[in-house]
Amino acid sequence: MDYIFEWFECLLLYEIPKCFLSFVHTELAFFHALVQSTARPRSVHINCGGEDIKIKNSFGKITYQADNSKTMAVTNHHQENWGISNTGDFTDDAYVDDTFIISTSLRLSKDSPHLYKTARRSALSLVYYAFCLENGAYNVKLHFMEIQFSEREVYSRIGRRIFDVYVQGKLFLRDFNIKEEANGTLKPVVKELKANVTDHLLEIRLYWAGKGTALIPNRGNYGPLISAISLCHSVLITITLLAVGINARRRCLKDSSTRKRDLRAEGLQTVCFTWRQLQDATNNFDQANKLGEGGFGSVFKGELSDGTIIAVKQLSSKSCQGNREFVNEIGLISGLNHPNLVKLYGCCVEKNHLMLVYEYMENNSLALVLSGK
Missing domain, CATH: 3.30.200.20 (Phosphorylase Kinase; domain 1)
Incomplete structure (x- = not known):
């Protein structure tokens, strides 16, 4: 494998200007790391538009990785084992620099953790992809909350954000309306599905097809929006459930032994x-x-x-x-x-x-x- 990279670099020296060499070497190093990687992750958790955050559930604490890097109208960047691709510009708004990350300072309900304080949006197409995954069946959870429209403002209430969601190239949600699904704004809604990974890659695409409102409450308030993404290998879920069951069993036996010991005491x-x-x-x-x-x-x-x-x-x-x-x-x-x-x-x-x-x-x-x- 190493000689392929050496040959490719030699070819680049003769046919590509030197101003591109730094970029090429960076991409080659990244690709080489992917090829050589043997420990493939079985789970990915992303806090879209926000910082690193720990969320506690019945299995323990899960760290949702930060996704707050600056995004342009055409952007493609990656983290250690996941990345995003954004396409589209809010050409009808009054701002030169578009805002692709939004947040709310409003108080959310007790069932809505800080995971929903931020969200990433796009004017046309927003793609999240996880790479180098262990092949197999994955449990995918997509977290949404409408934080841009407000129920408190009469004019803002009629805003309608409608978009489609594709997972592994297949349509999962058509004409998806967060506010309608959650029965209001500032309310979380989670969509869950099973996805099969066969080539170590999982892709989630959110696409705006021109439906819904575009001027409420201001120009440029449309397009897909997502708060968080969580995907976990089915084997990992099974192992976790088994571990929880064993721990519960041990705790039950321990309580029983404690009571019997107290009786003898x-x-x-x-x-x-x-x-x-x-x-x-x-x-x-x-x-x-x-x-x-x-x-x-x-x-x-x-x-x-x-x-x-x-x-x-x-x-x-x-x-x-x-x-x-x-x-x-x-x-x-x-x-x-x-x-x-x-x-x-x-x-x-x-x-x-x-x-x-x-x-x-x-x-x-x-x-x-x-x-x-």
């Missing part, structure tokens, strides 16, 4: 029922077996395999009762022994479930008898 010889035992006893917590519901959760009637009738108190996930409170309740109840008080048979601390197993009261509680209900 309190010197409580309480029977620990399994989740399967109580699930079978209550017929999978059938609503027909529900006895009532209190502040800490629901109570179900059940029958153990030996025929013992029980009442299972299932702690609600909305309850603030934690491990210590749960153990304290067991310690308090198990220490009481009176003919007029229900007996605590045991508990369950499996699968992130907190349940207490009581003696079943055939005639309900004393409070109901006294109240005449």
Whole structure:
């Protein structure tokens, strides 16, 4: 491969003026790096028109790379493994230097992070391409928010931005209107699709076909606009989900072990029922077996395999009762022994479930008898 580059450079020395050599050497070095690269990325995240920003989701923190370089009417520049190409000039506006990056200082909703504070736009065609990717299926997310039109101004409300979106050369969104899809301005909308990469390249093209308004609220307010782009290999998503599942499982087992250890530390010889035992006893917590519901959760009637009738108190996930409170309740109840008080048979601390197993009261509680209900 190296001799090809040497031959090509020698050919350039004789047939291209020296003023081009610096540019040629730069492009050759970049192309050579692409050819020699072996570690191909499986994800790309771009904050269109903005700085580097970290966004937290259920999988952790994701860094969206900055995309704030100056763009002209005809621009083609690249980063480490992605680039943009812009074509088009806002010839009908009153400005000599067009603005292809816009931002808003307005307060966005809580569901709209700083990712939507900026956006990149184009007068005709805006292309994002990710190169040197690992081949395979990718999950592509396109983030949009209309930040140029305002609902607060009557005249601006009638502005309509309409454009088309192509992914890998195929039409994905026709006559796409951000404000219409989001049901208003300053509201995020995310379009998601699966795209297949076969030649290590993924292309996203946003194209204005002359539709919509062009003079509202001022001349030059039209063309495609995008806030952020995220693409991730399906294998990477699967691995991430698997890791999250394993971590959740470990955390669940750890919580269960912590509760059992606390029970032993309190010197409580309480029977620990399994989740399967109580699930079978209550017929999978059938609503027909529900006895009532209190502040800490629901109570179900059940029958153990030996025929013992029980009442299972299932702690609600909305309850603030934690491990210590749960153990304290067991310690308090198990220490009481009176003919007029229900007996605590045991508990369950499996699968992130907190349940207490009581003696079943055939005639309900004393409070109901006294109240005449």
